[in-house]
Amino acid sequence: MVTGALSQVLSGNPAERVLDRTLRAHRLLSREQRQVLAEAVFNVALWRRRLAFHLGTSEASGSELLCAFLAQLVGLSSDVAARLSGLATPPELVSGEPSSLALRYSLPDWLAEHFTREWGDAAGDFCAHLNVPGPITLRANLLKTRREDLQTRLRAEGVETRPGALSPLALQVVGPKPNLYGLDSLREGLFEVQDEGSQGIGLLVEARPGETVLDLCAGAGGKTLLLGAAMENRGRLLAYDPDAGRLDRLLQRSSRAGLSIVQVLRSPPEGLLADRVLVDAPCSELGSLRRGPDLRFRLEPGALSALPPVQRDLLARARRLVRPGGRLVYATCTVNRAENEDVVHDFLQGAPEFQLVPAEGSEGFWVRAPHLQGTDGFFAAVFERRAG
Numbered sequence: 193m194v195t196g197a198l199s200q201v202l203s204g205n206p207a208e209r210v211l212d213r214t215l216r217a218h219r220l221l222s223r224e225q226r227q228v229l230a231e232a233v234f235n236v237a238l239w240r241r242r243l244a245f246h247l248g249t250s251e252a253s254g255s256e257l258l259c260a261f262l263a264q265l266v267g268l269s270s271d272v273a274a275r276l277s278g279l280a281t282p283p284e285l286v287s288g289e290p291s292s293l294a295l296r297y298s299l300p301d302w303l304a305e306h307f308t309r310e311w312g313d314a315a316g317d318f319c320a321h322l323n324v325p326g327p328i329t330l331r332a333n334l335l336k337t338r339r340e341d342l343q344t345r346l347r348a349e350g351v352e353t354r355p356g357a358l359s360p361l362a363l364q365v366v367g368p369k370p371n372l373y374g375l376d377s378l379r380e381g382l383f384e385v386q387d388e389g390s391q392g393i394g395l396l397v398e399a400r401p402g403e404t405v406l407d408l409c410a411g412a413g414g415k416t417l418l419l420g421a422a423m424e425n426r427g428r429l430l431a432y433d434p435d436a437g438r439l440d441r442l443l444q445r446s447s448r449a450g451l452s453i454v455q456v457l458r459s460p461p462e463g464l465l466a467d468r469v470l471v472d473a474p475c476s477e478l479g480s481l482r483r484g485p486d487l488r489f490r491l492e493p494g495a496l497s498a499l500p501p502v503q504r505d506l507l508a509r510a511r512r513l514v515r516p517g518g519r520l521v522y523a524t525c526t527v528n529r530a531e532n533e534d535v536v537h538d539f540l541q542g543a544p545e546f547q548l549v550p551a552e553g554s555e556g557f558w559v560r561a562p563h564l565q566g567t568d569g570f571f572a573a574v575f576e577r578r579a580g
C-alpha cells in the first residue's frame with residue numbers, strides 16, 4: 193500500500209491528495225498505522241532527491257526511496273528497511289552530506305540556484321527551514337472574541353495554543369495536529385487558520401471602521417476577513433477576484449465570521465476611489481513551499497517569469513482606485529526579486545503620485561521568511577497616494 197501511494201506521488205500526484213485517498217480506501221488501519229503511512233509518504237515525497245543521492249542514482253523507485261528513508265532517516269538496519277520496503281536485497285547506500293544545496297535540501301537544481309541568487313549566504317538556512325513543516329497558526333476573529341478568550345475556549349475543546357509573537361491576533365497550536373475542522377469554535381466563526389505572515393500583510397493595510405477598502409485579489413477571503421474585523425464591520429469592504437468559486441467561499445466564510453459589510457464584485461472594479469486598496473497578487477508562491485512536501489517538484493522554472501506582467505497590470509489598475517491621501521499595499525507570498533522589488537520599483541517610476549511608506553526591512557520593504565521570523569515567506573510594499 194505504501195509503495196503504491198509513493199509511485200502515485202512520484203508520478204506527480206500531490207502527496208496530500210494521495211495520502212487522503214489511500215487512507216479512505218483503507219479505513220480499517222489503526223491510528224498508528226495511519227501515522228506511519230503519513231510519515232512515509234510525506235518524507236519520501238519531500239526528501240526524494242536527497243534519498244536518491246544516498247542510493248547513488250537519480251532515478252529510484254518508490255520502494256528504493258522508502259528503503260533509503262527507513263535506513264537513512266529513521267535509522268533502521270538496511271536488512272529491515274529492505275524487507276519493510278518489499279525489496280529482495282538491500283541497496284548499497286552512500287553515506288555523508290551531499291555538497292550541493294539542491295541535493296542536501298532535496299530541491300530541483302533550478303530552484304536551489306534561484307534561492308542562492310535570492311538569499312546569498314543565507315540560502316542554506318532558508319532551504320533548511322523549507323523542510324520543516326510550519327506551525328499551525330490561527331487568527332482570532334475580534335468581531336466575535338478576544339485572543340485570550342479564544343485560547344480558553346480552544347483549551348476546553350482540547351486544543352492547546354500559545355500567543356503568536358508577531359501578530360496580536362495570532363495563536364499557535366502547540367503539540368500534535370488537531371482536527372480543527374471538527375471544532376464548534378471554528379463553525380461559530382471565532383477563528384480562521386492563517387499564517388502569521390499573512391496576518392501581518394492584512395495589518396499593513398491599517399483598515400479602519402467606516403472606510404472604503406478594496407481587496408483586489410481577494411481569493412477565498414483570508415485577508416478580506418481580517419480587514420473586515422479591523423473595520424469592526426463598519427464601512428464598505430469590496431472584494432474582487434476573477435475566480436468565482438473562491439468568491440463564493442469568501443461569502444460563506446464572511447457570514448460565519450459575522451461580517452456583513454463585504455460586497456463581492458463579480459467584475460473588475462472601475463470608477464472607485466477607495467481609502468485603502470490591497471493587491472495580494474497571484475505569484476509563484478515560493479514562500480509557501482514548506483506547506484506541502486512535494487510542491488517544489490511540481491513547479492516549473494517558468495513560474496519565476498510568468499507573473500510579473502500580471503502583477504504590473506494589477507498595480508496599474510489599483511493605481512486608479514486609491515483616493516488622494518489613501519494607501520495601497522502590494523503583497524506576494526514569494527521569494528523572487530522579479531515579482532517583488534522589480535515590480536515595485538517599476539511602479540514607483542511610472543506612478544509619481546505614489547510614495548513608498550518605508551517598512552523596517554531592506555530597501556524599505558516588508559519581508560517575512562521561515563528562517564527569519566518563523567513565518568511562511570512574504571513580501572509587501574506599502575504606498576501612499578500623495579494628497580491633492
Ligand SMILES: C[S@@+](CC[C@H](N)C(=O)[O-])C[C@H]1O[C@@H](n2cnc3c(N)ncnc32)[C@H](O)[C@@H]1O
Binds near residue numbers: 438472
Ligand atoms: C495570493 S491569492 C489571494 C489570496 C487571498 N488574498 C487570501 O488572503 O486568501 C491571489 C489571487 O489573485 C487572483 N487573481 C489572478 N489573476 C487576477 C487578476 N487579473 N485580477 C485580480 N485577481 C487575480 C487569483 O484568483 C487568486 O485568488
